[in-house]
Amino acid sequence: MSKSTVALVKGEDIQANVTKVFDLLGGVENVIRPGTTVMIKPNAGHAEPPETSVCTNPEVVRAVIREVRKANPKEIVVAEAAAIGCDTIECFKVSGIQAVCDEEGVETYDIKRDKDLVNVAVRDFRSNISHVKLPKRLMEAEHLINLPILKAHASMVFSGALKNIKGVVQDKVHMQMHQLNLTMAMMDVWSVCKADLNIMDAMRAASGYSPHMPVPIESNMILGSKDPVAIDRIACEVTGIDTSGVDYFNVAKEVGLGKYDLDDIEVVGNTVEECFKQMWIPYIGDMSTRWPEYDVRCEGGCSSCQALLAINMEELKAVGEYDKNAGSTVVIGPQNEIPKDIPDEKIFLHGNCTKKYLKDHPNAYWILGCPPNEPALYLTIQRKEVINGMGDQEEEIIRPCMARDAQVWHDYVFARAEEYFKEHPDAK
Ligand code: SF4
Structure with missing residues (x-):
């Protein structure tokens, strides 16, 4: 069985790194045929500037455009469907990607505004998404280059190549994916929209x-x-992320999207040891005892909901609501016992798989989603009403609350980061 190749290049010069990666993979002509349309899919899902590392670095987008051009394609298009509720054009602008595309004479394409969609069947679907509506233009392009940024991710633990392709769907499908099982739905979308190449x-x-x-x-x-599986695996290896905490690898392995075992992957260029840089991901580990002032029950919870639990509990601290709500019961996962004598108004059920506890606790707060919207838990605990992003809540409650709390949350996170980097100076 042949191994999958992952090129890994370390250096401060972005263009030199990107060119070396293409060379190590056999040259751009090995991937792109002349006279074709090449879609480049960066991560531009949120309107955040380049220094935040929320979106793909615009200079990496530029370097890839310049490499792809060497293969003489007919056209290069940079495509994105921003996160739910986000405006793709604004994301392109604020991230700096629009400016780079303008300078390079490359079109940007907002997938969300395209009305010419095709209903693509997902064979052997895992998430109950049997069909996905995708733009005809994207599906007809001869080549797709996936261009994610490597990042920790609140609801998925880690985000790289596999997760970035979620950004080819419009909001309606995206919402549906969250309500079914996002991990499985992401892999279902990958199975019908495969990239020819992933540059991270x-x-x-x-x-x-x-x-x-x-x-x-x-x-x-x-x-x-x-x-995509091999590149994500190596990205985790090189940043010290325990892949057993990333649920979608299990689904990707099952559906055969790529090689996961290190023995099946050949790393060329620099070695993992030469490049190793430990990530600070504060929401991995045992969650059941981390907040002793609360009754936290998380048997059977997926890594996504465990990560969201950690973020929401810390956010409660940051906004000064943690002590006020001490004694509450927070439940994630389907394998918990909830004693009958706990009053319903003290119980917060996080995620679709906790709905079953409503049978014994009909007036508990049940937050829909698989996994739920990122700040849903702390807002529900704080407001004592179910906040899950449904209906108009995203616009009317979630975004204004996140904007209100952004500064205190920022200060809290960066203070924790400083403590971590003091103890682990090599990680900065
Ligand atoms: S809601 Fe349940 S099944 Fe869905 S991600 Fe959370 S723990 Fe897993």
Whole structure:
């Protein structure tokens, strides 16, 4: 059985790193045929500037455009469907990607505004998404280059190549994916929208409470591979992320999207040891005893909901609501016992798989989603009403509350990061 190749290059010069990655993978002509349309899919899901590391570094986008041009394509298009509720054009502008595309004479394409969609069947779907509506233009392009940024991710633990392709769907499908099982739905979308090549921006990887409160680290790497599972596996290896805490690897392995075992992956260029840079991901580990002032029950909870639990509990502290709500019961996962004598108004059920506890506790707060919206838990505890982003809540409650709390949350996270970097100076 042949191995998957992952190119790994370390250095401060972005263009030199990207060119070396393409060379190590056999040259751009090995991937792109002349006279074709090449879609480049960066991560531009949120309207945040380049220094935050929320979106793919615009200079990495430029370097990839310049490499792709060497293969004489007919056209190069930079495509994105921003996160739910975000405006793609604004994201392109604020992230700096629009300016780079203008300078390079490359079109940007807002997938969300495209009305010419095709209903693509997902064979052997895992998430109950049997069909996905995708733009005809994207599906008809001869080549797709996936261009994620390496980051910690609040609801997925880690975000790289596999997760970035979620950004080809419009909001309606995206919402549906969250309500079913996002991990499985992401892999279902991959199975019908496969990239020819993945180039990963790890120049300033986002650690911390990314994507909304990232703490960038100087990692100075670019990775490349045709295999999305292999590149994500190596990205985790090189940043010290325990892949057993990333649920979607299990689904990707099951559906055969690529090679996961290190014995099946060949790393070319620099070695993992030469490039190693530990990420700060504060929401991995045992969650059941971390907040002793609360009754936390998380048997059977997926890594996504465990990560969200950690973020929301810390956010309660940051906004001064933690002590006020001490004694509450917070439940994630389907394998918990909830004693009958706990009053319903003290119980917060996080995620679709906790709905079953409503049978014994009909007036508990049940937050829909699989996993739920990122700040849903702390807002529900704080407001004593279910906040899950449904209906108009995203616009009317979630975004205004996040804007209100952004500064205190920022200060809290960066204070914790400083403590971590003092103890682990090599990680900065
Ligand atoms: S809601 Fe349940 S099944 Fe869905 S991600 Fe959370 S723990 Fe897993």
